[in-house]
Amino acid sequence: MKHLELDLGERSYPIFIAPGILADGGMWQKYIAGSQVCIVSNDTIAPLYLARLKQQLSGKKVCEVILPDGEAFKTLTVLEKIFDTLLQENHNRSTTLIALGGGVVGDMCGFAAACYQRGVQFIQIPTTLLSMVDSSVGGKTGVNHPLGKNMIGAFHQPNCVLADLDLLKTLPDREFSAGMAEVIKYGLICDAQFFSWLEQHIGALMARDVELLSEAVYRSCVNKAAVVAEDEREGGRRAILNLGHTFGHAIETAEGYGNWLHGEAVGAGTALALALSVKLGWLSADVEARGITLLTQAGLPIAPPSNMNVDQFLLLMGRDKKVLDGQLRLILLTGLGEAVVSSEASVELITEVLLAAGVGA
Structure with a gap:
């Protein structure tokens, strides 16, 4: 145990x-x-x-x-x-x-x-x-x-x-993949060593090797517990746990709750957050590529629904809980295992990323 x-x-x-x-x-x-x-x-x-x-x-x-x-x-x-x-x-x-x-x-x-x-x-x-x-x-x-x-x-x-x-x-395979979105998230936001471990073991994890799965659940919970202990009510650092979630929640709301599983929407949202981090010059294209590869190997979507348009995305993202005083705050990466809460991404830059991902104008 x-x-x-x-x-x-x-x-x-x-x-x-x-x-x-x-x-x-x-x-x-x-x-x-x-x-x-x-x-x-x-x-x-x-x-x-x-x-x-x-x-x-x-x-x-x-x-x-x-x-x-x-x-x-x-x-x-x-x-x-x-x-x-x-x-x-x-x-x-x-x-x-x-x-x-x-x-x-x-x-x-x-x-x-x-x-x-x-x-x-x-x-x-x-x-x-x-x-x-x-x-x-x-x-x-x-x-x-x-x-x-x-x-x-x-x-x-x-x-x-x-x-x-x-x-x-x-647990159905689709639900298992959805859970892997949150596991991968911990590696991206605060535990680069864990991310590398996931890259090494992703095949066996997807095959549900019990010992590896036990370790993945444990290390995920250790990471989350550390962040929550520091900021229980999300006044600051805890927000990093929402990597990809602002984009993802917009997808879930637009598509109807349950049509996209939460983890699937987070997977696509994480890909968008990675792309935006690169666009800002904060993250290397190599780390973005590694993140996209791992999400794909976990069976997760990496593109938002093509039937959504930019205005719809921006409207729904503007209702996110992380909006503060009218400013949209996103969780972005400055490196592997290094996440920040930032309002520096302009609407224009977010729009560029959404359009590049196949979202309608």
Whole structure:
């Protein structure tokens, strides 16, 4: 088992990474606050793993909420199903919510935990690669709005994160590739050595070698935990974790949530961020080429949808959470493993990059 701590003082919590950890309830039950438990999952994951989880919760009063699967259902309306169940089952402030699913389930369960009776505890059990290395770690929770992704939410840290690598055995290849976008991101923004390691092992990682996958998840979580510990609420450095995301969120919003997976949109957005970094003279073409190659080897798209146009991109990017005082701030690279938050890219330069990538005028 691999184990690390996300250091946030009194809100610190452990991240456990191992195959089969879900079945070791004796190790993680201590992170359940009281006798009441509400499991939040979706209609894809619940048939696979819900019964296995409930076996570890004997002696607890357990209820469950099964959400429809997909980014399209990450809405306030669907979120109410969680509140309805908690109220109907008379859950009190000592209840613990457990998110059993990917990023959508984790974000919605965490947001419900942040809101219910002004805050209750929850546990993350991510079932996708993307949620293991990114969304389950760091306390960002929320839902989408038709006008913008993740614009309604709260920071709310879990009690612990259980990354059971066995749960990835049922993950479709497309979802696995989507998760690799976030893994590659860590190498690009803050860990050049990890990026080189990924280049060396990408073939075996895509074949889901368990030992290499365990190391990739661990090193990704170490990198994210370090950044979050420094800047929990994204007042500064934490924004670097959003490499490619401003472009990517525009793609997701324009194409309809779920038509492009989050990681796919981040992959294409990362390629755009690399190109813009080169255009500014901050990044070498060699590093850009290495990044594009690794994204491609991971099965990710490196070009935005051709049906989008520049005006649409700029409009949606202008609604991003990183816009500050009317200035669009982007995460760009000044070298391999060196990311900055910058508002120096002009609209004209961004337009040039979008047009070169095949976006319509």
